[in-house]
Amino acid sequence: MGRKTLLNLSRAVMGGQTKAIPLPDVWTGLAGESIKFRRGQVCMVAAAPNAGKSMFALVYAIKAKVPTLFFSADTDTATVLMRSAAQISGHTQLTVESNMDYKPNFYAEHLSKMSHIQWVFDSSPSLDDIELEIKAYVELYGIAPELIIIDNLMNVAAETDNEWAGLRAIMMELHDMARKTQACVLVLHHVSEQSEYGSPSMPPPRRAIHGKVSQLPALILTLGYDPLERLLRVAAVKNRFGPHTADASKWATLFVNFAACQIGDQDAQGRAYLRV
Numbered sequence: 001m002g003r004k005t006l007l008n009l010s011r012a013v014m015g016g017q018t019k020a021i022p023l024p025d026v027w028t029g030l031a032g033e034s035i036k037f038r039r040g041q042v043c044m045v046a047a048a049p050n051a052g053k054s055m056f057a058l059v060y061a062i063k064a065k066v067p068t069l070f071f072s073a074d075t076d077t078a079t080v081l082m083r084s085a086a087q088i089s090g091h092t093q094l095t096v097e098s099n100m101d102y103k104p105n106f107y108a109e110h111l112s113k114m115s116h117i118q119w120v121f122d123s124s125p126s127l128d129d130i131e132l133e134i135k136a137y138v139e140l141y142g143i144a145p146e147l148i149i150i151d152n153l154m155n156v157a158a159e160t161d162n163e164w165a166g167l168r169a170i171m172m173e174l175h176d177m178a179r180k181t182q183a184c185v186l187v188l189h190h191v192s193e194q195s196e197y198g199s200p201s202m203p204p205p206r207r208a209i210h211g212k213v214s215q216l217p218a219l220i221l222t223l224g225y226d227p228l229e230r231l232l233r234v235a236a237v238k239n240r241f242g243p244h245t246a247d248a249s250k251w252a253t254l255f256v257n258f259a260a261c262q263i264g265d266q267d268a269q270g271r272a273y274l275r276v
Helices: 003-013 053-064 077-089 093-102 108-114 127-141 163-181 268-274
Strands: 042-047 068-072 117-120 147-151 184-190 219-226 231-239 252-257 262-264
Touching: 042 053, 042 163, 053 068, 053 077, 053 108, 053 147, 053 184, 053 262, 068 127, 077 093, 077 108, 127 163, 147 163, 163 184
Parallel strands: 042 184, 042 219, 068 117, 068 147, 147 184
Antiparallel strands: 219 231, 231 252, 252 262
């Protein structure tokens, strides 16, 4: 990625220095732990497969309602469409699928509520592809996105055959991108599934993150999903702006209903999501 191009992009869009402005809080349980996604910073959400990191990012993007560019390399268009319709309508994904089979534009009004999100469904984007999409976004809207989501890091095409070196190089470029566009770059990533890191229902420690890429993010969250209790445990294993525990020994708890793509606080409203 050319440094000169990024500098020109920064000049055209923002100018000045980043101030790590927080994006809107979506869950009070996370805000209570000083967990905030901030502009001009790289943030990471890491979890084992099927622990809910893609849905976590989707629900956050929908509810935060800030200009968003979402690189959905790991999740296809049809799945994102059904999840989004379910999240906004409160219907289960099976109901959404049935309704859309009956009437393809059944959820058009619901989906219009997420016009603040623009999507890229390239299954293996390069850093150059990401840069070009950001420039296209700026050209179209006259501003840079405030939130850029990369789902996920392993899908970004590296320029080296060494996997871990490639991941670190990508993270360095994303860090530079966050600084220059003043967007929050939210990267989704995998953790090791080794038994030494405990039960998958508990958030894993920072050392479980693949590829030793934990140096650059200002915030790293790990997720543990408990399907029996329908809980999502969110641990800040790194947080430059608040408390954190590298061993994930402290976490916030959210209620989840993945069938209806609902993630809510641990209160009465959150419990209501479980009954959908």
